Amino acid sequence: MCLAIPGKIIKIDGDTATIDYDGITKTAKITLITPKIGDHVLVHAGFAIEILKNKEKTNKLLENINDNK
């Protein structure tokens, strides 16, 4: 239900964006965010809900985890 799928914005037309999901394109509303073309976004139930801040995973965290702490 709370599943959200990442895709890349390739076109913006008013409150609707065309999103490329690895070759399949679909539209989604961008009422909830202020994206630009090229942004990677997360789409849930027809709406982009967030812009991915960093496409790479943030496993930098792990480097700071010291299990002897």
Next chain:
Amino acid sequence: MTTNNTNNIITKINSIAKKINKPVKIMEVCGTHTNAIAKYGIKQVIPKNIKLISGPGCPVCVTPQKTIDITVHLANNQIPIATYGDMLRVPGSEMSLEQAKQNGATVLLVESTIDAIKLKKDHPNLVFLSIGFETTTPMSAWGIKNGLDIICAHKTMPEALQTITENPENQIDGFLNPGHVSSIIGVKAYNQINASQVIAGFESEDILESILMLLIQIKNKEKKVENQYSRIVSYDGNLKAQELVNSVFKKSDSEWRGIGNIKNSGITLKNKYEKHDAIKKYKDILKNLPETKENKACKCAEVIMGKIEPKECPLFSKTCTQDTPIGPCMVGSEGACRISYKYNN
């Protein structure tokens, strides 16, 4: 799960679990996490003393039976209904929406409120059965602003977490907080909850890393909220979405299947939008709503609270299967029974 990084995380999990050296109960409160944990076999790679249990994170499962009955009753009284796919098969006291449809009622499946608005052209008095947590609420708010009538069954997560934390019977050591709910409400929404919490992403490594972060908190007896899913979740969350939701809805108490009433854990329409509340609009039809009869044999209430595993329900995979669901936990794609059935664990 074979990358070096994954192995590295698993090694660290093992080492900390050994140091904790007692059983640890971690609850995931998002059905998408329950699914990912089963799909990636996470339970099989973590140490035995770390127990992952599913909480009330499947919106279909926590929707009270009365809400299903109300929707079925409206459908049987010529009100066209639209809803998300999983809701169709949830058994009501008399029948499911799918059975109402087979009997001639207009019941339409949609993937978004955008689709529901489009359907209003052919069905002007369409009612949308609106379920889900904070991830899905902004879409309903948008629908209402565009003229959609709804049965509002939305629920909010932090209040449920608070209730689970406060009940000493539950004894949960830590929570994996829902990633996409958190993208809307932000890290700040959990600050008041006195429990070890990590907001987690949905890939196998995200989940393992979040478990590791939780174990470190548990070992150090820390109770705070950390954010593993920072590529999506910010401290404040999606302010535009929050503003949209707050312009349409106000907080209300809400009834959860398996938990009961939780103060401020739901939302209802603000006065300005009350005319879109289908329960008020069709109160005359609903005067004749038959009494709700719950199937006492179904153990969903215990499954939802992580008190029993699906396979401990006597009906599991005997009379209750994916094709013949008896309770909502076997219907929702995020329901613990359905996930257990699918992954055979």
